[in-house]
Amino acid sequence: MSFTADGRRGDLRIRAVVLDWLGTTVDFGASAPGAALAEVFKAEGVPLSAGETRNVPGRSVREQLWALVGNPSIAERWRRAHSRDCSEADVARMADAHSAALAACIPNHAEPIPGVIDVVRALRVQGIKIGSTADFDASVAEKLVAAAETRGYRPDCIVTLSDVPEGRPAPWMCFECARRLNVYPTFVMIKADDTLEGIEEGLHAGMWSVGVAATGRDLGLSPREAIGMARADFDRRLKDTRARMRAVGAHFVIDSLAEFLPCLEAIQQRLALGQKP
Incomplete structure (x- = not known):
């Protein structure tokens, strides 16, 4: 039937x-999420390249942020900018900022x-x-x-x-x-x-x-x-x-x-x- x-x-x-x-x-190319991640890190004084923000592993924004700060090169840039390692509080703050960053850039990716x-x-x-x-x-x-x-x-x-x-x-x-x-x-x-x-x-x-x-x-x-x-x-x-x-x-x-x-x-x-x- x-x-x-x-x-x-x-x-x-x-x-x-x-x-x-x-x-x-x-x-x-689905570049909007990477552009938003780059803006979040830029606000933290840590510039990222387009290659670093492309296809970041992780299903959630927090997982992606942790993956990025786990990159030795990015971790070193973070330490230079903040004089310490990235913390849970830092990731939480960046995760909160990500939605606004994505909303700001997304009309340019439509x-x-x-x-x-x-x-x-x-x-x-x-x-x-x-x-x-x-x-x-x-x-x-x-x-x-x-x-x-x-x-x-x-x-x-x-x-x-x-x-x-x-x-x-x-x-x-x-x-x-x-x-x-x-x-x-x-x-x-x-x-x-x-x-x-x-x-x-x-x-x-x-x-x-x-x-x-x-x-x-x-x-x-x-x-x-x-x-x-x-x-x-x-x-x-x-x-x-x-x-x-x-x-x-x-x-x-x-x-x-x-x-x-x-x-x-x-x-x-x-x-x-x-x-x-």
């Missing part, structure tokens, strides 16, 4: 797509990634709803959404960390998207994300999960950096990113959302055969 998303019997098809923000739909507007338009023509999840709080999301809308992109719903008890890889933001869009079961939904945690988020929610490899945080390259890199080095890094996404369980991996529509068609065909994520 099969059901449509509103609970009636019928042929199954994808009813909604949940898209991440930075690195998936806007901000090619440019839709090439192909996104066309794909979203094509999805809506098919009657597919567009949800979104943001790995930051509502105060930051409000500024990002407003800036992205002036550039032509606005999803049907926006769920942030302010709306759920725990962020990705927990499924709660995806579930909240499903609730707000009134779409169920979740296997008629697709999650597309440029991070490993976001891919896992979709899987934990019972959705089809698509990794976006070339435009996001895991690869961590701006268009200029990608073009300027030796081709062999770029191909190697992209191959590694694709492999990591497949390793965490992505059903499909694409380089950018511009390649999403063939994925959608493949998933529609699998649904028609009775397959689920």
Whole structure:
């Protein structure tokens, strides 16, 4: 027996797509979080390079801050600026400052990634709803959404960390998207994300999960950096990113959302055969 998303019997098809923000739909290279970290450290008298703030390990801001101050070079700069090691109180203060720093810089990182507007338009023509999840709080999301809308992109719903008890890889933001869009079961939904945690988020929610490899945080390259890199080095890094996404369980991996529509068609065909994520 099969059901449509509103609970009636019928042929199954994808009813909604949940898209991440930075690195998936806007901000090619997902550089906004790194820019905010750099501003936080700059206020502490500790300058950071773009390379040091790219793809910092850690799922929370505090974990990322500890990772940075654990870097021997950054730790030495901190000691020169403060005449002591970085403390728990310092990290707490910087974590509190991070949200404001991100909110201040995020409007400059709201440019839709090439192909996104066309794909979203094509999805809506098919009657597919567009949800979104943001790995930051509502105060930051409000500024990002407003800036992205002036550039032509606005999803049907926006769920942030302010709306759920725990962020990705927990499924709660995806579930909240499903609730707000009134779409169920979740296997008629697709999650597309440029991070490993976001891919896992979709899987934990019972959705089809698509990794976006070339435009996001895991690869961590701006268009200029990608073009300027030796081709062999770029191909190697992209191959590694694709492999990591497949390793965490992505059903499909694409380089950018511009390649999403063939994925959608493949998933529609699998649904028609009775397959689920």
